[in-house]
Amino acid sequence: MLATAHRLxxxxxxxxxxxxxxxxxxxxxxxxxxxxxxxxxxxxGFVVSRAVGGAVTRNRVRRRLxxxxxxxxxxxxxxxxxxxxxxxxxxxATYVQLAEDLAAALRSAVRKTEAAAR
RNA sequence: CGAGUCGACCGGGCGGCCGCGUCGACGGGGUGUGCCCCGUCGCCGAGGAACGUCCGGACUCCGUAGGGCAGGGUGGUUGUUAACGGCAACCCGGGGCGACCCGCGGGAAAGUGCCACAGAAAACAGACCGCCGGUCGGCACAGCCGGCCGGUAAGGGUGAAACGGUGGAGUAAGAGCCCACCAGCACCCCGGGUGACCGGGGUGGCUCGGUAAACCCCACCCGGAGCAAGGCCAAGAAGGGCCGCCACUUCGGUGGCGGUCCGCGCAGGCGCUCGAGGGCGGCCCGUCCGAUGCCUGCGGGUAGGCCGCUAGAGCCUGUCGGCGACGGCAGGCCGAGAUGGAUGGCCGCCCGUCGCGUGCCGGCAACGGCGCGCGGCGACAGAAUCCGGCGUACAGGUCGACUCGUCCG
RNA sequence: UCGGCCGUGGUGUAAUUGGCAACACUCAGGGCUUUGGUCCCUGCUUUCCAGGUUCGAGUCCUGGCGGCCGAG
Numbered sequence: 029m030l031a032t033a034h035r036l037x038x039x040x041x042x043x044x045x046x047x048x049x050x051x052x053x054x055x056x057x058x059x060x061x062x063x064x065x066x067x068x069x070x071x072x073g074f075v076v077s078r079a080v081g082g083a084v085t086r087n088r089v090r091r092r093l094x095x096x097x098x099x100x101x102x103x104x105x106x107x108x109x110x111x112x113x114x115x116x117x118x119x120x121a122t123y124v125q126l127a128e129d130l131a132a133a134l135r136s137a138v139r140k141t142e143a144a145a146r
Numbered sequence: 147c148g149a150g151u152c153g154a155c156c157g158g159g160c161g162g163c164c165g166c167g168u169c170g171a172c173g174g175g176g177u178g179u180g181c182c183c184c185g186u187c188g189c190c191g192a193g194g195a196a197c198g199u200c201c202g203g204a205c206u207c208c209g210u211a212g213g214g215c216a217g218g219g220u221g222g223u224u225g226u227u228a229a230c231g232g233c234a235a236c237c238c239g240g241g242g243c244g245a246c247c248c249g250c251g252g253g254a255a256a257g258u259g260c261c262a263c264a265g266a267a268a269a270c271a272g273a274c275c276g277c278c279g280g281u282c283g284g285c286a287c288a289g290c291c292g293g294c295c296g297g298u299a300a301g302g303g304u305g306a307a308a309c310g311g312u313g314g315a316g317u318a319a320g321a322g323c324c325c326a327c328c329a330g331c332a333c334c335c336c337g338g339g340u341g342a343c344c345g346g347g348g349u350g351g352c353u354c355g356g357u358a359a360a361c362c363c364c365a366c367c368c369g370g371a372g373c374a375a376g377g378c379c380a381a382g383a384a385g386g387g388c389c390g391c392c393a394c395u396u397c398g399g400u401g402g403c404g405g406u407c408c409g410c411g412c413a414g415g416c417g418c419u420c421g422a423g424g425g426c427g428g429c430c431c432g433u434c435c436g437a438u439g440c441c442u443g444c445g446g447g448u449a450g451g452c453c454g455c456u457a458g459a460g461c462c463u464g465u466c467g468g469c470g471a472c473g474g475c476a477g478g479c480c481g482a483g484a485u486g487g488a489u490g491g492c493c494g495c496c497c498g499u500c501g502c503g504u505g506c507c508g509g510c511a512a513c514g515g516c517g518c519g520c521g522g523c524g525a526c527a528g529a530a531u532c533c534g535g536c537g538u539a540c541a542g543g544u545c546g547a548c549u550c551g552u553c554c555g
Numbered sequence: 556u557c558g559g560c561c562g563u564g565g566u567g568u569a570a571u572u573g574g575c576a577a578c579a580c581u582c583a584g585g586g587c588u589u590u591g592g593u594c595c596c597u598g599c600u601u602u603c604c605a606g607g608u609u610c611g612a613g614u615c616c617u618g619g620c621g622g623c624c625g626a627g
Contacts, residue, residue: 306610
């Protein structure tokens with residue numbers, strides 16, 4: 029589990045991040061990134077639906093994503109809200125594939141967010 | 147050695163780097179003195195099915211749970227258990243040479259319904275083709291054919307199923323009409339068993355279809371809801387939450403209208419023991435609650451945290467009782483409690499197994515054994531209040547008991 | 556946690572108390588037509604699966620599998 033300060037914990041946080049944030053997709057996942065208060069720490073949450081697989085598969089996907097996000101959480105702008113949504117392809121993807129997709133999607137989302145802020 | 151039956155169990159191991167959760171200790175910081183945050187260390191941290199949610203309970207609330215009807219469930223017997231639709235042993239029926247396996251296994255002489263097609267007839271009696279007797283008529287007259295009346299149910303064919311079976315006696319033809327044996331039914335007696343039931347004997351009518359996973363009858367059981375149960379605290383007298391529609395929008399939202407929800411407020415009405423109203427899953431009886439109440443209308447909240455929350459019908463070992471399920475006693479152990487949801491991520495080695503290549507050994511050969519290298523695969527599946535079962539999914543493996551067949555001693 | 560509904564040709568639906576699995580559209584093949592359309596003929600089913608009751612099961616019973624919906 030991520031530290032409480034780095035987690036999205038309310039349903040409203042998820043919906044606002046997904047609706048208002050910049051979206052960037054890859055084969056295995058989609059990320060939503062939204063700017064927030066500058067003095068708050070960056071926060072992240074995960075969405076892994078039943079379409080991905082059974083409980084065991086969903087747990088594995090979420091744990092891998094969590095470990096990947098943990099290494100990158102400090103590189104995110106302060107106060108940003110991140111939601112990582114797993115797609116069905118994530119069930120069969122390797123750890124390396126997931127890492128590449130997440131890094132690429134995050135780069136794209138950050139670029140869009142900075143462009144929108146200007 | 148081969149084929150098979152039953153039961154019990156395991157369900158990857160070791161290590162490295164980086165992480166997470168509960169609890170405890172220590173240190174630091176904050177504070178409303180309840181506690182909270184950060185760091186370090188330590189203990190523990192998914193399953194045999196955690197699954198499906200098919201039963202049964204614990205627990206909590208509602209508040210009485212009384213009777214009848216209705217409804218639902220169970221269905222051999224005796225046990226076992228907190229309880230069960232589970233389990234054990236036994237009985238009965240069926241299958242297997244056998245170890246053993248399978249069975250929603252009460253009642254069809256309480257009643258009702260149904261049994262398509264075929265067939266004369268499908269449930270209680272009857273008679274289509276037949277067989278036999280009488281009578282009438284016809285003819286080519288020891289006889290044959292047809293009509294009518296009567297007797298009969300042996301033979302025929304249909305069907306899943308046809309009113310006991312075989313043989314004899316008997317008759318005009320026949321028939322449990324009678325006889326012998328057999329099958330089966332009811333009742334009685336004796337013996338065994340707690341019982342389901344089993345064994346033996348006798349009597350009787352002579353024979354009785356199936357279906358209750360059709361209605362139904364009988365016996366027994368069932369109050370309702372479920373941890374989002376439920377409890378405590380905080381916030382809140384504010385135009386709030388949710389849903390739908392419309393308008394505007396920088397697409398994030400904002401505004402309007404309507405509906406709905408609610409410990410509250412306002413107004414009106416009813417009522418305060420001659421009682422409004424309500425509860426008892428549905429109906430009736432009956433019974434209980436009830437005045438800080440109830441009904442209607444208008445205005446109109448909250449939904450955040452903590453507890454419940456993990457020590458229990460608990461697990462292991464030994465021993466005693468019991469065929470067994472299980473129970474008694476003694477000793478020891480503590481084994482997850484998350485809340486957008488921890489129990490992990492990456493890598494290496496080993497192990498098992500399969501494939502390919504290769505070396506050695508055996509063999510004429512197919513091939514087998516041992517070793518090395520590379521590669522693939524290693525299942526089903528993730529706690530959400532807890533427990534006892536059932537059902538279902540599952541790579542591979544271990545142990546024990548037993549049966550049958552073959553060979554050797 | 557609790558409750559409800561459904562599963563039949565490729566698709567959408569029928570099938571009285573248990574008794575011949577039916578209809579429409581689509582698709583494939585053939586015929587008709589110069590070609591296409593129309594029309595005609597033929598074909599396409601383990602009634603989700605496995606057991607059971609029954610002479611006989613899409614229907615009744617039991618257990619699974621899959622899908623959909625609802626409540627707090």
